[in-house]
Amino acid sequence: MTDNAVKLESEGTIQAAVQDAMARSQVVFSAKSPTLVDLIPQEEWDEWDASNERPNVVDSTIDSTDDETDVGFSESSAA
């Protein structure tokens, strides 16, 4: 192993971030709550055809941050 005099600290930062995120995923997903895909009834899944779906979502209040306010908080306390 090379004994570098100067080290790039961000390597450790990125590794820590990945490890923390993986740990969070393991905890949350180990609860085995089903995904939306798992909840589709088998008959519906076998005949699945979304070729005419109209899924588009257009945020008409582009600059609004309303949806970043937690519901249940007053706007003044959330600001």
Add this chain to the structure above:
Amino acid sequence: MPDLFNEYKFTYYYTLRQQARSRVVDALNRRIKTEKHREIWRGITLASIKQDAIDYTQFKWPKYYDGDNYSPIPTTWEQLYYSYSQKISHFNVAIWQTLPDGAVLRGLAFGKPSHGKTHLTINWIERSPEPDYFKGGVLLPILSCAEEYAKLLGCERVLVKNPIDASEFKKYGYGPSDRVPKRATYVAKELKND
């Protein structure tokens, strides 16, 4: 230190989004059992929105906008990309399908969590206006990824803001709710965090 902290947060949320997509891919693959299923979902990839997706929306999609069935969004995906990138914990996903002639972008979405992460809002979804749209559709993978990411953030619900056709979301469990901001139209779904 602020740069390192941002680097940590960027990588942390990037990895959470990747984990959410991975869980949805696993769920889809578990349910794809017959040749008919494979025909519907073959070649689908769930990815981060990157420059290749932005380029596709700019150079491939415009010729299919007819102003009737398919209209462009009132901004560009490039602008949204730069805007949402400012919020490190934002949600994004691109649905690609690899066909013999190359990769086709089927749809993409952006969203963001609230400050206290009580909810995740999906602000933008656009499906491909190209004529050979695939049977799987983009809504199931997009909503699935959003819900799994919201669970990782600890959110209680997922909101969809200003859907063009709110009825499209009903079969996935989304409907009117009192627990949404008041200044726009939302459909919402409560998550069961075990």
